[in-house]
Amino acid sequence: MNYFSLNNNATAVGFEKAVRLGLAPDRGLYFPQQITPLPDAFWDKFLGMSRHEIAFKVIKQFVGDEIPQDNLMEIIEQTLTFDFPIVELDKDIATLELFHGPTMAFKDVGGRFMARCLGYFNRSSTEKVTVLVATSGDTGGAVASGFLGVEGVEVIILYPKGKVSPIQELQLTTQGKNITALEVTGVFDDCQEMVKTAFLDESLKKHRNLTSANSINVARWLPQSFYYFFAAQELMKRKVRNPYAFSVPSGNFGNICAGFIARELGLPIAHFIASTNQNDTFPRYMENGIFEPKKSVQTISNAMDVGNPSNFVRIAKLFNQDLFRLKNVCSSYSFTDKETNIAMQEIYKDYNYIADPHGAVGYLGLKKYMEKNPDHYGVFLETAHPVKFLDVVEKAIKKKVEIPPQIQKILNKKSKKTSIESYQDLKQYLIDHAV
Ligand SMILES: *Cc1c(COP(=O)(O)O)cnc(C)c1O
Numbered sequence: 252m253n254y255f256s257l258n259n260n261a262t263a264v265g266f267e268k269a270v271r272l273g274l275a276p277d278r279g280l281y282f283p284q285q286i287t288p289l290p291d292a293f294w295d296k297f298l299g300m301s302r303h304e305i306a307f308k309v310i311k312q313f314v315g316d317e318i319p320q321d322n323l324m325e326i327i328e329q330t331l332t333f334d335f336p337i338v339e340l341d342k343d344i345a346t347l348e349l350f351h352g353p354t355m356a357f358k359d360v361g362g363r364f365m366a367r368c369l370g371y372f373n374r375s376s377t378e379k380v381t382v383l384v385a386t387s388g389d390t391g392g393a394v395a396s397g398f399l400g401v402e403g404v405e406v407i408i409l410y411p412k413g414k415v416s417p418i419q420e421l422q423l424t425t426q427g428k429n430i431t432a433l434e435v436t437g438v439f440d441d442c443q444e445m446v447k448t449a450f451l452d453e454s455l456k457k458h459r460n461l462t463s464a465n466s467i468n469v470a471r472w473l474p475q476s477f478y479y480f481f482a483a484q485e486l487m488k489r490k491v492r493n494p495y496a497f498s499v500p501s502g503n504f505g506n507i508c509a510g511f512i513a514r515e516l517g518l519p520i521a522h523f524i525a526s527t528n529q530n531d532t533f534p535r536y537m538e539n540g541i542f543e544p545k546k547s548v549q550t551i552s553n554a555m556d557v558g559n560p561s562n563f564v565r566i567a568k569l570f571n572q573d574l575f576r577l578k579n580v581c582s583s584y585s586f587t588d589k590e591t592n593i594a595m596q597e598i599y600k601d602y603n604y605i606a607d608p609h610g611a612v613g614y615l616g617l618k619k620y621m622e623k624n625p626d627h628y629g630v631f632l633e634t635a636h637p638v639k640f641l642d643v644v645e646k647a648i649k650k651k652v653e654i655p656p657q658i659q660k661i662l663n664k665k666s667k668k669t670s671i672e673s674y675q676d677l678k679q680y681l682i683d684h685a686v
Pocket residue numbers: 356357358388389390466500501502503504505506507554555609634635
C-alpha cells in the first residue's frame with residue numbers, strides 16, 4: 252500500500268515511511284492510494300470472527316507487506332487488550348464505550364497500535380526517534396502510555412496551559428522515564444502548529460529524528476476503524492433493527508474519518524453524525540460549503556476544542572470534495588456547554604448512566620438526528636471515561652463519581668513539566684535536550 256500526500260506535492264511512500272514521517276514533506280496529510288472493500292468471504296464469516304481476526308483483516312491492506320503477518324497479528328493482540336462494550340440505554344439508543352483502555356479514552360487504540368508499529372520498525376535500529384505530539388487532552392496520555400519505557404523512543408507532549416482537565420494533566424506530567432510534557436501558553440491549535448513547523452524545520456534534522464503521533468499519523472488514525480466493526484458486529488448479533496446511525500463527538504475529526512474508512516470497506520453503517528461543541532468549523536462547512544477555520548474556544552468538552560480540524564482534508568478526499576455525497580452519509584451539529592450540561596443530567600436521570608461531556612455532545616447529536624430519522628438505531632461514542640472530567644461531571648449530576656484504579660494510581664504522583672511560549676522555545680528545548 253502506498254500513501255500519497257493530500258497536498259499533491261510529495262512522492263508517494265509505503266506504510267513504514269508514512270508512519271515515520273507522520274506528515275508529508277509538503278505538509279500534506281498522507282492518504283491511502285486505494286481503499287479496497289473487504290471481500291464477500293470476509294462478510295460471510297463476519298459474525299463468527301474474533302476481534303483480533305477482524306482487526307487483522309481490516310488493517311492488512313493498509314500495512315501491506317511491510318510488517319510480516321505474524322508480527323502484525325502480535326501488534327494487534329497487544330493493542331486490543333481491553334473491551335469495547337455497547338451499553339443499551341433505551342430501545343433504540345446505545346452507547347459504545349471506548350474508554351476501557353489504560354488512559355481511559357478511545358485514543359488508546361491508535362496510540363498503542365502506532366507505538367508497536369514504530370517499535371517493530373525500529374527493532375534493529377540504534378537511532379533514537381522523537382515522537383512529538385500535540386494534545387487537546389487525551390492524545391498525549393494515550394501516546395505516553397503506549398510508548399512508556401519503549402527503548403529508543405522519546406516522547407515529547409505539547410499541551411495548552413490551563414486547558415486540559417486536572418486528571419488529564421496528571422496523565423501527561425507524571426509518567427517520567429522517556430516521556431516529557433511541555434506546557435504551551437496558547438490553545439491546542441498553537442500546539443498543533445508548532446508540531447507541524449518542527450517537522451519541516453530542516454535545521455532540526457541533525458539533532459532529532461522526529462515523528463508525529465497525532466491522528467495525522469496513519470498508524471494512529473486507521474486502527475480507529477476497528478471498533479466500528481466490533482460495534483456493528485455486536486449490533487448484528489443482537490439483531491437490533493437497521494439502519495444504524497453512529498454519532499461521533501469530534502474535534503480533529505480523526506475518529507469519524509476512521510469510521511468513514513470502515514464504511515468504505517463495506518461496513519453497514521448508514522449514517523454518521525459529527526457532533527461538536529462550540530468549535531463548529533465542520534458544521535458550518537456542512538451548512539454553507541465553506542471551510543473556514545476559526546481560533547478554538549475553550550469548552551467543557553476540551554478534547555474537542557479544535558478550530559482547524561486536521562482531518563478535514565481526508566474527509567473531503569474520501570467524498571471527492573462533493574458536499575452532496577458527504578451529506579448523504581453525514582450530518583453535523585454543534586452544541587453549547589449549557590446544552591452539554593443539561594444532556595449529562597438527562598442521561599443520568601433518564602437512563603441512570605454517567606456520560607462524560609464529550610459523550611454527552613455525541614448523545615445530543617444523535618438525538619437531534621433521530622428526531623427526523625426515527626427509523627434508525629442510534630449509537631453514540633463514549634470517547635472518554637467521566638472520571639477524566641471529574642469536576643464538570645460531578646457538578647452536572649450532583650453526585651460523586653467513583654475513581655477507577657487506573658486513575659487512583661496517579662493521583663499522588665509528582666507532576667513534572669516545562670513551560671514554553673513560542674516555536675523558538677520548542678526548538679531550543681529539542682536541541683538542548685537531544686541525546
Ligand atoms: C480526542 C477526543 C475527541 C475528538 O476526537 P477526534 O478524532 O479528534 O475528532 C473526542 N472525545 C475525546 C474524549 C477525545 O479525547
